[in-house]
Amino acid sequence: MKKRNKFKHVIYMLAALAMLLYALPQLSFQNGPGWVLGFGVVWCIFAFLVIASHLHFIIGVDEEKHKRLEAVRKHKLEQWQSKWKDEPARVSQRS
Structure with a gap:
């Protein structure tokens, strides 16, 4: 395509x-x-x-830019997921 x-x-x-x-x-x-x-x-x-x-x-300048933006999005998603994985542990430690 x-x-x-x-x-x-x-x-x-x-x-x-x-x-x-x-x-x-x-x-x-x-x-x-x-x-x-x-x-x-x-x-x-x-x-x-x-x-x-x-x-x-x-x-293909747009393809290179798209790949870089996708890498940034993936990294942010990983950070967000790791933050939410650690969140229940923090809540239980406070109680």
């Missing part, structure tokens, strides 16, 4: 890259700053963001 999911992201990233490569030569800087140039620049920025987000997923 994960390989298929990554394959989907590779396809989407390549499609966004192809659209960007097609659009870049069409941008005209000869007329100076204007609405057309502004739209083209904003569109390219969004295309770069789409490519970066898919690349981020493909590289």
Whole structure:
């Protein structure tokens, strides 16, 4: 399932890259700053963001972060369980 999911992201990233490569030569800087140039620049920025987000997923940065967070959760759960295991002994010693 994960390989298929990554394959989907590779396809989407390549499609966004192809659209960007097609659009870049069409941008005209000869007329100076204007609405057309502004739209083209904003569109390219969004295309770069789409490519970066898919690349981020493909590289697996979220997986590493998820593993670290899961280790922290597991450690906290173990601490909580050991605290509650010791709690009845403390209550009986107080009585």
